[in-house]
Amino acid sequence: MPRHFECIVDGCDAVIEADTDDAIVEQAQAHARENHPDLEMDDEMERRIRSEITTI
Ligand SMILES: [Zn+2]
Numbered sequence: 411m412p413r414h415f416e417c418i419v420d421g422c423d424a425v426i427e428a429d430t431d432d433a434i435v436e437q438a439q440a441h442a443r444e445n446h447p448d449l450e451m452d453d454e455m456e457r458r459i460r461s462e463i464t465t466i
Pocket residue numbers: 417418419422423424441442445446
């Protein structure tokens with residue numbers, strides 16, 4: 411089942427889709443590294459990302 415994630419940063423409308431939660435997290439981290447270098451990618455952020463993932 412495809413997963414769907416919308417960037418949690420205000421004003422950023424990036425959307426990530428992948429087949430697994432892990433793939434979403436990986437792509438979200440890569441997206442954040444490129445677009446939100448101020449964002450700290452710690453365990454807390456990973457939990458936030460995972461909590462925002464929806465199944466479509
Ligand atoms: Zn973003």
